[in-house]
Amino acid sequence: MKQKIINVEQSEYWNEKSGPKWVKNEDALNERLSILTNELFLRAKLKESDKVLDIGCGGGDTTFRVSKLLGDGGHVVGADISHTLLNHAKSKFSNIDAMKFVHCDAQNYSFDGNYFDKVISRFGVMFFENPSEAFKNILGSMQTNGSLNFVCWTNMMENEFITEGMDVITKYTQKVLPEVTKDPGPFAFSDREYVNEVLQSAGFKNINIDKVYTSISTKDSAEQDAELLMGIGPRARILSEENLSSEKMSMIKNEIIQLCEKRQIGKEITYKACLNYVSATK
Ligand SMILES: C[S@@+](CC[C@H](N)C(=O)[O-])C[C@H]1O[C@@H](n2cnc3c(N)ncnc32)[C@H](O)[C@@H]1O
Numbered sequence: 001m002k003q004k005i006i007n008v009e010q011s012e013y014w015n016e017k018s019g020p021k022w023v024k025n026e027d028a029l030n031e032r033l034s035i036l037t038n039e040l041f042l043r044a045k046l047k048e049s050d051k052v053l054d055i056g057c058g059g060g061d062t063t064f065r066v067s068k069l070l071g072d073g074g075h076v077v078g079a080d081i082s083h084t085l086l087n088h089a090k091s092k093f094s095n096i097d098a099m100k101f102v103h104c105d106a107q108n109y110s111f112d113g114n115y116f117d118k119v120i121s122r123f124g125v126m127f128f129e130n131p132s133e134a135f136k137n138i139l140g141s142m143q144t145n146g147s148l149n150f151v152c153w154t155n156m157m158e159n160e161f162i163t164e165g166m167d168v169i170t171k172y173t174q175k176v177l178p179e180v181t182k183d184p185g186p187f188a189f190s191d192r193e194y195v196n197e198v199l200q201s202a203g204f205k206n207i208n209i210d211k212v213y214t215s216i217s218t219k220d221s222a223e224q225d226a227e228l229l230m231g232i233g234p235r236a237r238i239l240s241e242e243n244l245s246s247e248k249m250s251m252i253k254n255e256i257i258q259l260c261e262k263r264q265i266g267k268e269i270t271y272k273a274c275l276n277y278v279s280a281t282k
Pocket of ligand 1: 055056057058059060061062079080081082085104105106107121122123124125127128
């Protein structure tokens with residue numbers, strides 16, 4: 001049968017509708033992203049007195065983690081465009097003095113100028129319509145000698161956490177994965193040369209982009225993992241467009257559970273991941 005190609009605007013992967021899904025899966029995602037979060041924090045070399053900006057902070061997990069590392073004089077601002085996620089973050093972390101959340105579009109928000117020592121982001125900077133302008137704006141918020149550290153996905157096909165189960169879903173739906181472009185979306189910064197160009201044109205110096213092979217893992221059961229895989233990213237998008245019968249949905253789920261079981265060693269399910277760790281200075 002001929003495959004239907006869905007024309008998904010990548011930016012649609014992240015909009016206000018994505019918020020509740022992220023909140024629902026937050027703990028599961030934070031667990032899976034813990035190895036790469038540790039790596040991001042090591043690279044950011046946070047100091048107790050740092051003023052830190054966390055761009056696209058979502059539910060505030062990384063912002064909170066920064067706050068725990070700060071001492072006197074240090075504080076962290078989590079910035080996000082999603083009301084749903086920021087409200088969620090505020091409801092969890094409202095009582096921590098060294099941390100605040102700002103609802104804004106980081107592309108053009110008037111942050112305090114020449115203020116932050118460190119800007120960090122875990123998967124929160126790939127959704128800008130005009131990345132050069134957005135990073136110019138972010139640069140303006142940084143002190144002289146301030147540094148930027150973020151982590152983003154490389155090529156989707158090198159990230160099993162994103163692709164696992166996709167074949168099952170395409171088999172049942174006859175749809176194919178949308179083409180990945182540089183349009184705003186999770187994979188907009190897959191290409192290192194492009195990221196370098198964006199940061200250079202925004203005025204950043206000492207740009208360094210490390211492509212790192214790592215892993216994403218969970219102690220969830222295969223069934224819980226399959227549910228998560230079906231509930232996020234391109235897989236969820238295709239499934240939500242198809243309106244499949246509950247019988248077909250459970251056939252898909254069963255096949256994906258089997259895939260998750262095959263990955264399980266002891267209590268851990270692991271996916272190969274490939275990320276770009278990006279750093280630059282003002
Ligand atoms: C994939 S989520 C990552 C969330 C969080 N950093 C984490 O790792 O849990 C991307 C986040 O970027 C935010 N975002 C997207 N475009 C943004 C913009 N222009 N300004 C601020 N935040 C933005 C989204 O609302 C979302 O919370």
